[in-house]
Amino acid sequence: MTDNDNTPTFVEDIHWRGKIWRQEFYATDTYDLIVPPYGIHAVCFTKDKQALFFKHIDGYNSLPGGGMNAGETPTKALAREVMEEAAAKVMESDCIGYIKSWPIDDPGRMTYALRYWARVRVLDKKIKDPSKKSIGRVLASLENAAEVLGWGDRGKLLIDLAWQKYQKEVNPDVSVGVPTSHK
Numbered sequence: 001m002t003d004n005d006n007t008p009t010f011v012e013d014i015h016w017r018g019k020i021w022r023q024e025f026y027a028t029d030t031y032d033l034i035v036p037p038y039g040i041h042a043v044c045f046t047k048d049k050q051a052l053f054f055k056h057i058d059g060y061n062s063l064p065g066g067g068m069n070a071g072e073t074p075t076k077a078l079a080r081e082v083m084e085e086a087a088a089k090v091m092e093s094d095c096i097g098y099i100k101s102w103p104i105d106d107p108g109r110m111t112y113a114l115r116y117w118a119r120v121r122v123l124d125k126k127i128k129d130p131s132k133k134s135i136g137r138v139l140a141s142l143e144n145a146a147e148v149l150g151w152g153d154r155g156k157l158l159i160d161l162a163w164q165k166y167q168k169e170v171n172p173d174v175s176v177g178v179p180t181s182h183k
Contacts, residue, residue: 009097009161012154019103025154027097027161031074031114034098038111040074041065042093042118043162044082051145051159052120054085054127055136061149063158064088066131074114082118085134087125093118094169096161117162119170 008024015021031037041063044052053061064085068077079090093116102110127134140148142163146156 023101034112039067040114042116044118044120050139053138054134086137088120091119117166
């Protein structure tokens, strides 16, 4: 796997499960070189211009998504994960990039996870997450989405990029602005 000499859009070290992980985000419309992707997550938007997250059992909000089952395409995995974690149906989606990450003390454990935008329809159903990690869904206005997600600059960047690509897809003739909290 190479990154085609792309420069990452952001680089960040995060503390996760007792380790420091380096994360590099690469903005791209394709994931052809990511074989196999470790997982997929999406910044989800409703027709009412709200962002959809899920509430993790450990108390934080996150993007719906997760691992891919054997033989599953990224879009099928995303549709399944969004249904399981947020009781929402993916109506359309597309790639915004990928995250390359590894523990600082073990660079050989590199993983690649896809990032998408998704237009979703929230269903009047209970969440049935087989992993029991999702304890609820969270809807946030675009103005507050980054704050509700709680991922700092990384979250703002992902939401902005997803919103821009989403708007280009659903309103190709309209000039795209970013959510007001990010200006």
